[in-house]
Amino acid sequence: MVPLSYYLLLSGILFTCGVVGFLIKRNIITIFMSIELMLNGVNLSFVAFAAHWHALAGQVFVFFVMVVAAAEAAVGLAIIIAVYRTRETLNVDQVNLLKL
Amino acid sequence: MPLPIHIFILVSVIKSLIILIVLLTAVAYTVWLERKVVGHMQNRWGPTRVGPFGLLQPAADGLKFFFKEDLTPPHVYKPLFIAAPMMAVIFALTSISVIPFGNGFTFGPITLPHYFPLIHFELPFHWGGSVIGPYSIPFQITDVNIGLLIILGVTSLGVYGVALAGWSSNNKYSLLGGLRSSAQMVSYEIALGLSLVGILIQSGSFSLREIVDAQGGHFLGFLPRWNIFHGQFIGFFIYLMAAYAETNRIPFDLPEAETELVAGYHTEYSSMKFAMFFMAEYANMITVACLATLLFFGGWHGPLFGPPLLQTVLPIFWFAVKIFCFLFLYIWVRGTLPRFRYDQLMSFGWKFLLPLAIANLVATAIAVAW
Amino acid sequence: MTLILFLAFGAVCVAGAVNLLAQRHPINSALSLIAVMAALAGEYLLLGAEFVAAVQVIVYAGAIMVLFVFVIMLLNAGEEELTKGSRVAILLGVPGVITGGLLTSWVVLRHSGTEAVPAGALPGPPAEIAQLLFHDFLLPFEVTSVLILIAILGAVVLASKPDEAERRFD
Numbered sequence: 001m002v003p004l005s006y007y008l009l010l011s012g013i014l015f016t017c018g019v020v021g022f023l024i025k026r027n028i029i030t031i032f033m034s035i036e037l038m039l040n041g042v043n044l045s046f047v048a049f050a051a052h053w054h055a056l057a058g059q060v061f062v063f064f065v066m067v068v069a070a071a072e073a074a075v076g077l078a079i080i081i082a083v084y085r086t087r088e089t090l091n092v093d094q095v096n097l098l099k100l
Numbered sequence: 101m102p103l104p105i106h107i108f109i110l111v112s113v114i115k116s117l118i119i120l121i122v123l124l125t126a127v128a129y130t131v132w133l134e135r136k137v138v139g140h141m142q143n144r145w146g147p148t149r150v151g152p153f154g155l156l157q158p159a160a161d162g163l164k165f166f167f168k169e170d171l172t173p174p175h176v177y178k179p180l181f182i183a184a185p186m187m188a189v190i191f192a193l194t195s196i197s198v199i200p201f202g203n204g205f206t207f208g209p210i211t212l213p214h215y216f217p218l219i220h221f222e223l224p225f226h227w228g229g230s231v232i233g234p235y236s237i238p239f240q241i242t243d244v245n246i247g248l249l250i251i252l253g254v255t256s257l258g259v260y261g262v263a264l265a266g267w268s269s270n271n272k273y274s275l276l277g278g279l280r281s282s283a284q285m286v287s288y289e290i291a292l293g294l295s296l297v298g299i300l301i302q303s304g305s306f307s308l309r310e311i312v313d314a315q316g317g318h319f320l321g322f323l324p325r326w327n328i329f330h331g332q333f334i335g336f337f338i339y340l341m342a343a344y345a346e347t348n349r350i351p352f353d354l355p356e357a358e359t360e361l362v363a364g365y366h367t368e369y370s371s372m373k374f375a376m377f378f379m380a381e382y383a384n385m386i387t388v389a390c391l392a393t394l395l396f397f398g399g400w401h402g403p404l405f406g407p408p409l410l411q412t413v414l415p416i417f418w419f420a421v422k423i424f425c426f427l428f429l430y431i432w433v434r435g436t437l438p439r440f441r442y443d444q445l446m447s448f449g450w451k452f453l454l455p456l457a458i459a460n461l462v463a464t465a466i467a468v469a470w
Numbered sequence: 471m472t473l474i475l476f477l478a479f480g481a482v483c484v485a486g487a488v489n490l491l492a493q494r495h496p497i498n499s500a501l502s503l504i505a506v507m508a509a510l511a512g513e514y515l516l517l518g519a520e521f522v523a524a525v526q527v528i529v530y531a532g533a534i535m536v537l538f539v540f541v542i543m544l545l546n547a548g549e550e551e552l553t554k555g556s557r558v559a560i561l562l563g564v565p566g567v568i569t570g571g572l573l574t575s576w577v578v579l580r581h582s583g584t585e586a587v588p589a590g591a592l593p594g595p596p597a598e599i600a601q602l603l604f605h606d607f608l609l610p611f612e613v614t615s616v617l618i619l620i621a622i623l624g625a626v627v628l629a630s631k632p633d634e635a636e637r638r639f640d
Binding site: 001002003004005006007008009010012013014016017018020021024025026027029030032033034036037040043044047048050051052054055056057059060062063064066067068069070071072073074075077078079080081082084085090091 | 472473476480483484487488490491496499500503506507510513514516517518519521522525526529530533534537538541542544545547550551567571574575578579586587588592594598599602603606607610614617618620621622624625626628629631
């Protein structure tokens with residue numbers, strides 16, 4: 001039997017890795033992937049609590065999180081492509097001028 | 101009687117081995133069938149020399165692949181170069197695990213005789229004199245409630261084998277082929293999934309066995325209650341076209357076209373790795389044929405007659421006949437149609453097939469809700 | 471048995487997450503993230519959420535990550551360049567993260583209840599989830615479909631080349 005706190009701990013570890021990746025990485029695509037990692041950690045939390053409290057609404061909410069993640073990934077990657085076209089770089093440190 | 105855990109593991113391992121061996125042989129002989137049929141359509145013989153009717157040709161091809169030099173060019177990204185064909189094959193062969201082939205049989209009660217002196221003592225389960233069974237063993241490796249979703253998931257994962265092969269080859273033809281192929285596969289996955297939702301609405305379950313069971317019986321007197329006659333006619337054609345695009349077959353095979361892109365995403369592959377891509381493509385074809393049979397053509401339903409042993413085996417025979425028809429259809433289309441240009445392919449998928457699939461879904465939902 | 475499976479999947483998750491941070495080439499990070507998502511699908515199965523696990527594989531690992539891999543291939547992303555890291559940040563940061571992490575884990579493991587979540591605790595068959603989704607959560611469902619529509623429009627406009635956009639309005 002797995003205590004609930006183990007699931008929450010795993011979810012916290014994933015979220016923390018996502019935050020750390022968001023802060024220390026310089027490639028914009030990797031930053032985006034860290035955001036997806038954070039969302040996945042949150043999803044695990046939702047499903048664990050849904051199982052704990054026997055409330056199926058937790059699993060339904062996971063769908064909404066996934067939909068939002070998908071929409072955000074699509075638009076974010078389109079922005080990345082647009083930025084790459086003008087700046088020719090994927091390094092966030094070099095995208096620091098408002099005017100090209 | 102539910103299976104005890106040791107019998108369950110033993111039975112599952114035996115089933116997996118049998119189905120895997122049969123599947124790999126089927127893949128090899130699908131290649132033979134394709135060469136023969138396309139050959140006859142082009143007014144030539146196809147393989148005839150190796151064995152009667154060229155039936156040993158797949159064995160000869162396999163030997164050739166073993167002995168060919170497995171060349172890894174120096175400029176590729178090695179980990180992904182080696183992993184990509186393995187991924188393609190693994191995902192192609194995994195989806196066979198939820199496909200039911202027939203009804204199943206009952207492993208009747210067997211009483212073990214008493215003269216097993218070696219195992220009569222100090223075992224957790226006494227075998228001498230005890231009764232095994234009756235266990236009912238279905239002809240399916242595992243019957244999951246979400247079987248259809250598993251197949252869709254494994255199909256989605258199969259895109260990686262192609263995309264990573266194209267990228268890791270470090271070669272502009274492979275990269276273009278890989279990009280085009282993954283874009284094509286992702287686009288047609290949507291139409292594929294939506295065409296299957298119509299079936300789900302009619303059958304009310306994701307489990308493949310229950311979908312087939314819902315197609316038993318007859319309606320209108322003589323027509324069997326297969327989903328293609330019972331309302332999913334357009335859904336069948338949407339599924340067929342989307343599946344042809346998913347498996348990268350003519351008319352949708354621009355990503356691996358020999359005349360266009362050298363060889364697309366498997367340009368740099370030779371010998372065993374190329375054989376793995378080949379196997380993955382034909383295994384995907386067989387999975388698509390299995391799914392089409394199960395979802396639209398009633399699976400293993402067919403005329404049953406004879407003694408009980410024959411009645412257990414006959415559903416598998418009908419299933420195999422229907423799959424053979426689908427493979428023949430695949431090969432027939434391959435021999436006949438020219439291939440689409442890439443922009444025609446993408447606009448067909450997004451602008452025609454997707455709205456048609458949504459319309460089919462809405463029509464099915466309204467029909468069922470009444 | 472459940473604990474062993476949980477630890478196995480959890481180890482893959484954590485290893486994948488750490489590998490995502492450690493790798494310099496984005497394609498390796500993307501592959502580690504795919505491994506994390508697959509292991510998370512296994513965790514959802516342990517909790518009995520079968521439909522969510524299947525959707526996680528189909529949507530997240532099979533579509534969103536394909537999009538990421540596609541963009542990495544398209545833009546030909548190379549390895550990250552190493553910039554000058556601040557030594558103070560590493561000296562203070564790494565022990566700080568480890569201490570904070572250990573403290574939080576200790577509090578979570580000690581003070582939250584030891585009620586175990588049995589395997590398959592809340593079976594989530596698609597029928598019941600659909601019941602909730604289309605009755606109680608109908609408004610969020612419709613709003614998310616509008617959101618997806620807006621995202622599609624936005625992505626198509628943003629990713630198209632500028633001269634094509636001008637020609638479209640002729």
